[in-house]
Amino acid sequence: MHDAKQRLFFALWPDASTSGALATIAQEVAVESGGRATAPGNVHLTLAFLGDQPAHIACDLSAAASRISAPAFDLVFDKVESWRKTAIAWAGVRSVPPPLVALHDSVARLLLATEIEPDNLPFAVHVTLARRVVTAVRRPLAPPLTWHVAAFALVASELSSAGARYRVLSSWPLIGNA
Numbered sequence: 001m002h003d004a005k006q007r008l009f010f011a012l013w014p015d016a017s018t019s020g021a022l023a024t025i026a027q028e029v030a031v032e033s034g035g036r037a038t039a040p041g042n043v044h045l046t047l048a049f050l051g052d053q054p055a056h057i058a059c060d061l062s063a064a065a066s067r068i069s070a071p072a073f074d075l076v077f078d079k080v081e082s083w084r085k086t087a088i089a090w091a092g093v094r095s096v097p098p099p100l101v102a103l104h105d106s107v108a109r110l111l112l113a114t115e116i117e118p119d120n121l122p123f124a125v126h127v128t129l130a131r132r133v134v135t136a137v138r139r140p141l142a143p144p145l146t147w148h149v150a151a152f153a154l155v156a157s158e159l160s161s162a163g164a165r166y167r168v169l170s171s172w173p174l175i176g177n178a
């Protein structure tokens with residue numbers, strides 16, 4: 001039987017206004033670093049990367065993810081940095097909110113329960129702004145950008161002639177007032 005693979009990851013997906021603001025910063029950082037800005041509709045924060053999975057896994061994951069109960073929170077992006085090894089520039093937060101760590105832990109437990117090998121890298125909270133960076137960047141983001149995180153999502157990464165494109169398969173609300 002043919003079981004098509006999907007390249008999956010859990011992520012925080014920005015609302016339109018946050019996405020637009022991050023895309024604008026990405027353009028600036030691309031110019032500054034000599035890199036290529038992340039396509040505006042692709043800006044996200046990865047919670048867990050699952051890699052290629054059989055297509056039926058997305059259903060199991062969705063059922064399990066819908067049972068996660070976690071509070072909404074604010075992420076305050078206040079710095080822009082780059083990593084030499086991966087040649088990416090990214091936006092980050094000086095203060096990682098505990099509810100984000102809790103959500104990341106919940107997703108990691110969900111993956112263990114679904115018998116998906118989690119990647120054992122430490123959770124690096126970042127939004128990729130530019131790739132193939134040639135000049136390092138390390139500066140405050142002023143003024144800071146606040147993203148009110150009210151949901152998390154399961155996303156499929158699909159390759160097209162224009163590069164990776166991400167498709168939100170499902171998303172689940174976090175608990176809390178807007």
Ligand code: ATP
Nearest residue numbers: 007009044045046048049119121128157158163164
């Ligand atoms: P490309 O690999 O073609 O440059 P991409 O990295 O944007 O594109 P994917 O490789 O599908 O797209 O990755 C989807 C998301 O998961 C991205 O945010 C990426 O940074 C993250 N990611 C990819 N591989 C890993 C990994 N091994 N560990 C943790 N996160 C990963």
Ligand code: MG
Nearest residue numbers: 049086157164
């Ligand atoms: Mg990749």
